Amino acid sequence: MSVTMRVRAWTGWPMLWKEFISLRRDRLTFALMTALPAIQLVLFGYAIQTDVRKLPTVVLDESRSSESRALVQVLANTDNFRIVASVPDRAQAKRWIERGAARVALVIPPEYQREIKRGNTGRAQLLIDAADPQSSGAALSGAQLAAQARGAQLLATRLSLAPPVEIRVRPWYNPAQRSATFIVPGIVGILLTITMTLITSTAIVRERERGTLEQLIVTPIGKTSLMIGKLVPFLLVGYVQMSVVLALGRVFFHIPIEGSLLLLYALALVFIVASLGVGLLISTVARNQVQSMQLSFFFMLPNILLSGYIFPRAAMPEPAQWLGALLPLTWFLEILRGVLLKGVGISELWQELAVLTVFAVLLLAVSVRRFSKTLDSRDSERRAASRTATAVGEGREGMGENARGACASFDGWSVSRKRGEVGVSV
Amino acid sequence: MSDNRAAPVVRTSALRKVFGTLVAVDGLDLVIERGEVFGLLGPNGSGKTTCIRMLCGLVQPTSGSATVAGFDVHTQTEQVRRRIGYMSQRYGLYDELTVAENLRFYSAVYGLIGDEREARLAEHVADLGLGTRLNQMAGTLSGGWKQRLALACATAHRPDLVFLDEPTAGVDPAARRTFWETIYDLARRGTTILVTTHYMDEAERCQRLAFLSRGHLIALGTPSAVVQQFGATSVEDVFVQLQEKDERETAAANVANGANRPDTTAKSGKRAS
Numbered sequence: 001m002s003v004t005m006r007v008r009a010w011t012g013w014p015m016l017w018k019e020f021i022s023l024r025r026d027r028l029t030f031a032l033m034t035a036l037p038a039i040q041l042v043l044f045g046y047a048i049q050t051d052v053r054k055l056p057t058v059v060l061d062e063s064r065s066s067e068s069r070a071l072v073q074v075l076a077n078t079d080n081f082r083i084v085a086s087v088p089d090r091a092q093a094k095r096w097i098e099r100g101a102a103r104v105a106l107v108i109p110p111e112y113q114r115e116i117k118r119g120n121t122g123r124a125q126l127l128i129d130a131a132d133p134q135s136s137g138a139a140l141s142g143a144q145l146a147a148q149a150r151g152a153q154l155l156a157t158r159l160s161l162a163p164p165v166e167i168r169v170r171p172w173y174n175p176a177q178r179s180a181t182f183i184v185p186g187i188v189g190i191l192l193t194i195t196m197t198l199i200t201s202t203a204i205v206r207e208r209e210r211g212t213l214e215q216l217i218v219t220p221i222g223k224t225s226l227m228i229g230k231l232v233p234f235l236l237v238g239y240v241q242m243s244v245v246l247a248l249g250r251v252f253f254h255i256p257i258e259g260s261l262l263l264l265y266a267l268a269l270v271f272i273v274a275s276l277g278v279g280l281l282i283s284t285v286a287r288n289q290v291q292s293m294q295l296s297f298f299f300m301l302p303n304i305l306l307s308g309y310i311f312p313r314a315a316m317p318e319p320a321q322w323l324g325a326l327l328p329l330t331w332f333l334e335i336l337r338g339v340l341l342k343g344v345g346i347s348e349l350w351q352e353l354a355v356l357t358v359f360a361v362l363l364l365a366v367s368v369r370r371f372s373k374t375l376d377s378r379d380s381e382r383r384a385a386s387r388t389a390t391a392v393g394e395g396r397e398g399m400g401e402n403a404r405g406a407c408a409s410f411d412g413w414s415v416s417r418k419r420g421e422v423g424v425s426v
Numbered sequence: 427m428s429d430n431r432a433a434p435v436v437r438t439s440a441l442r443k444v445f446g447t448l449v450a451v452d453g454l455d456l457v458i459e460r461g462e463v464f465g466l467l468g469p470n471g472s473g474k475t476t477c478i479r480m481l482c483g484l485v486q487p488t489s490g491s492a493t494v495a496g497f498d499v500h501t502q503t504e505q506v507r508r509r510i511g512y513m514s515q516r517y518g519l520y521d522e523l524t525v526a527e528n529l530r531f532y533s534a535v536y537g538l539i540g541d542e543r544e545a546r547l548a549e550h551v552a553d554l555g556l557g558t559r560l561n562q563m564a565g566t567l568s569g570g571w572k573q574r575l576a577l578a579c580a581t582a583h584r585p586d587l588v589f590l591d592e593p594t595a596g597v598d599p600a601a602r603r604t605f606w607e608t609i610y611d612l613a614r615r616g617t618t619i620l621v622t623t624h625y626m627d628e629a630e631r632c633q634r635l636a637f638l639s640r641g642h643l644i645a646l647g648t649p650s651a652v653v654q655q656f657g658a659t660s661v662e663d664v665f666v667q668l669q670e671k672d673e674r675e676t677a678a679a680n681v682a683n684g685a686n687r688p689d690t691t692a693k694s695g696k697r698a699s
Contacts, residue, residue, distance in 0.1 A: 009539060011534075011535055013534065014531050014534035014535050018520065018527070018531045021522070021523060022520065025522040025523075210516065210518070210519075210521070211514055211515075211516030211518045212519070212520060214514060214518060215518025216518075216535070217484065218484065218510070218512040219532070219536060220504060220508045220536060220537065221535050
C-alpha cells in the first residue's frame with residue numbers, strides 16, 4: 001500500500017469528519033463555544049472592576065473660600081471621587097450616604113481657610129461609607145493623595161522651596177491600572193479550561209451513553225484513531241475560542257499584545273493537552289452526562305478561585321497557594337500575562353513551560369490508560385465476572401437486563417463495580 | 427484467506443470462559459455455515475453475551491478456540507473485526523448525523539473510501555429501501571427506520587457474519603416483519619446472521635437454534651427439532667422450561683457453595699435470596 005493510500009485509509013479521518021459535523025450541528029455545544037467567550041468577556045471584562053473609581057461624593061463646604069474650592073478640585077482630580085452635589089448641612093450629607101446616592105462626604109469647616117492663612121493646619125473631614133472595603137480603600141488613598149498634594153503645594157509657596165522628596169510611581173505593564181487588562185488575558189485560560197474539561201468529557205460520555213462507543217469498539221478502528229478523532233476537534237475549538245477572546249479583548253478592552261502571539265499559541269498547546277487530559281479523565285469516571293458536568297464544575301471552582309485569575313495569589317494563605325500551584329491554569333496565566341502584558345519571551349517562561357509539560361504528560365498518560373481500559377474488556381474480565389454473577393443471581397428479570405449488562409461491561413470500572421455490588425446485595 | 431466459500435463462518439471447539447469461580451461458557455462446540463440465520467437463545471446469564479463477545483474478540487477465551495471467517499478470534503482480532511458487523515439493541519447511531527452521513531461514517535471506519543464507497547452505498551441503500559430518508563437526521567427517525575439504518579450501517583462493508591443483539595426490541599410488528607425479510611435477503615446473498623432474541627416468534631424464524639443454559643449448549647437444531655427434543659409445544663415452552671431449570675440449579679449451586687466455603691456463606695445466601 002502506498003503512503004497516500006495509507007494516509008487516506010487511516011480510520012481517524014472518519015472520526016474527525018464525523019466529530020466536526022456533530023460539533024457544528026449540536027446547538028448547545030456550538031452556543032457554548034461561541035457565546036461563552038462573549039459572555040465571559042462581558043461578565044468579567046466589564047462587570048468585574050476591582051479598581052474603584054469615581055466614588056459619588058457630596059461636599060459640605062462651610063468655608064466657601066478659595067482654599068476650600070481648591071481642596072475640592074484637588075480631590076476631584078484624583079479621579080477616585082466624583083462630586084455629585086453640594087449639601088447645606090451634616091444631616092443632608094448623612095442622608096445622601098444612607099440613601100446610597102453618595103459613598104463619600106467631604107466636610108470643610110468654616111475656619112478652614114482662616115487656619116491656613118494663620119499658618120496653622122487647615123482641617124477637613126471625609127466621611128466614608130466603609131461597608132465595602134474595596135471602595136473605602138480607594139477613598140482613603142484618594143484622600144491621602146489629595147491632602148499630600150495640596151499640602152506640598154501650600155508649603156512650597158509659603159517657603160518658596162521645592163519639595164525635598166518626591167516618589168514618582170510608574171505602574172508598568174498596566175499603566176492605567178485597569179482591571180480589564182488583568183482579567184481579559186485570564187479569560188482565555190478559563191475558557192480553554194471549560195472547553196477542554198466540560199465540553200470534551202460530556203462529548204465522550206454522551207457517546208458512551210448512546211451506545212456508539214460500544215459500536216465503535218467492535219469495528220476495526222484503532223484506539224489511537226478513536227482518541228485522536230475525539231480530542232483533536234476540541235483542540236481546534238480551543239484555539240478558535242482563544243483567538244476570539246484575544247481579538248475581542250484587543251478591540252473592546254484595548255488589551256496590549258506586547259509579546260509574540262506565535263509563542264503564546266505554541267505554549268497554549270501544552271496547556272490544552274493538559275486540560276484535555278483532565279477532560280478525558282473526567283469522562284472515564286463519570287457515568288452520565290450530568291455527572292461529567294458536575295465533576296467539571298467541581299474542577300472549575302478552584303481554577304477560578306485559586307489560580308490567580310481574579311484574586312491575586314500573593315494575598316492567599318500558603319496552603320491555598322500550594323493548591324493553586326497544582327492547577328495547570330495557574331501556570332498558564334503566568335504565560336498569558338507574561339506574553340501579552342510584559343512581552344516576555346521563552347527565556348522568562350521556561351519554568352512555566354516545564355511545569356505545564358509535566359502536567360500534560362502525567363494527565364494524558366493516566367487518562368489515556370484509564371480510557372483504554374474502559375474500551376478494552378480483555379483487561380477487565382473481573383468486571384464481566386461480577387456482571388455475570390449478577391445476571392445469574394437475579395434469575396428471571398426484565399428482558400432488557402441482559403443487554404444493559406452487556407453495555408455496562410463496556411462502560412468502565414465504576415459502572416461494573418457498582419453492578420457487582422448490586423449482585424451481592426440482591 | 428477466508429474466501430473458501432464452503433468453510434463454516436463460525437467454528438468453536440471446546441470454547442470455555444471462566445470468570446473467577448463462575449463458568450460463563452463451558453465447552454462450547456458450534457459450527458455455523460455460511461448464509462445461515464442462526465439463533466442463540468437462553469435465559470439471562472446463560473452465556474449468550476459472553477459467547478458473542480468472545481466471537482467479536484472482546485473477551486479472551488480461557489481455553490478452547492474459535493475462528494470467525496477463518497481467522498482466530500484471539501490472535502487475529504483485527505482481521506476478524508473487518509469481517510463482522512455488529513448491531514446492538516441501542517443501534518449505535520449518531521442522532522445528529524443524517525442517514526447518509528451515518529452510512530458514510532461507518533463504512534469509512536471499515537476502510538471503505540472514495541468512489542468505491544459511494545457505489546457500494548448506493549447499492550446498499552437501494553437494497554434496504556433507505557433511499558427516501560437519506561437526508562433525514564437519524565435522531566428524527568422512527569424506531570423501525572432506525573433499526574433498518576443500524577442494520578445498513580452494520581452491513582455496508584459486506585461482512586461475512588453479522589451479530590444482531592436483540593435487534594427488534596421496541597419496534598412495531600410491521601417493522602419487525604420487514605426487518606426479517608431484509609435479514610433473509612442478506613442471508614441469501616451469503617451473509618451469515620447470528621441473532622440473540624427474547625421474542626419467540628423470532629426464534630422460530632431462525633433456521634437453526636442453539637439453546638444455552640448456565641454456559642452449556644443443551645440443544646441445537648432446527649426450531650421444530652428443538653421443540654421435539656424437549657417434548658414441548660413451542661419454542662417458548664422450551665424457553666420457560668429452561669429458565670425454571672436454570673433457577674433451580676443456580677439456587678442449588680449457591681447452597682453448595684455456601685456449605686463448602688463458610689467464609690462466603692453470607693454473600694451467597696444474599697445472592698440466592
